[in-house]
Amino acid sequence: MSGWRRYDAQLVPAFYERFEERWGKGAAPFLDPASGAEPLPCAQWINVDTGAAVAAVPIWGDDQTQRSFGVFYLPPQGDIWVLRPGSTAYFETNDAADEISLRNDAFKKAVAFAKGFIYGDDA
Numbered sequence: 001m002s003g004w005r006r007y008d009a010q011l012v013p014a015f016y017e018r019f020e021e022r023w024g025k026g027a028a029p030f031l032d033p034a035s036g037a038e039p040l041p042c043a044q045w046i047n048v049d050t051g052a053a054v055a056a057v058p059i060w061g062d063d064q065t066q067r068s069f070g071v072f073y074l075p076p077q078g079d080i081w082v083l084r085p086g087s088t089a090y091f092e093t094n095d096a097a098d099e100i101s102l103r104n105d106a107f108k109k110a111v112a113f114a115k116g117f118i119y120g121d122d123a
Contacts, residue, residue, distance in 0.1 A: 003049030004118050011042060012053050015072055018080040030059045030070075041107045045118055051076040054118055056085075056110040058103075065092040067103075069110035073117065085113035 016031040029035055044055040052075055059070040067090055071083040088110045090102035 002119065003047045004045050004054075005048055007044045007046045007053070011055060011057065012044060012046070012074070014053065014074055015044075015055055015057070015080065018074060018078070019072070022080055030057060041103070043107075043111050043114065045114070047076075054083075054114050056107070056114045058107075067092060067106075069106050071110055071114045071117070083113065083117055085110045 011031065011033060013033060016028055016033060019028040019031055020026070040058040042055060042057040044053060044057075046053045052073070054071065054073050056069055056071050058067055060067045069085070069088040071085050073081040073083055075081070086109065088106040090099070090106045093099050
């Protein structure tokens with residue numbers, strides 16, 4: 001039986017801490033628990049046997065209208081891996097219905113990729 005479990009609480013702080021350790025302070029505003037940004041969809045899993053974790057989270061750069069979802073893996077000890085789920089980009093627009101649809105499609109793709117990484121391609 002797999003040790004992976006869905007974790008439906010606040011984003012594990014280690015995602016933010018390890019990202020900034022690797023790429024510098026302020027490099028991950030999308031993972032900052034203190035940002036106070038509106039809640040956006042995210043999914044995360046923790047391996048209760050090893051302490052590893054995986055998260056599918058929204059990411060953006062300087063232009064916050066251009067967003068996508070990233071998938072990150074935390075090995076049990078001290079690093080962070082950026083996994084490549086392919087294109088999960090969407091634009092924030094003034095059309096809320098269109099934006100939500102694009103965001104949900106991008107999120108579903110990132111979550112499917114994360115599940116494939118965790119459980120194998122048959123997930």
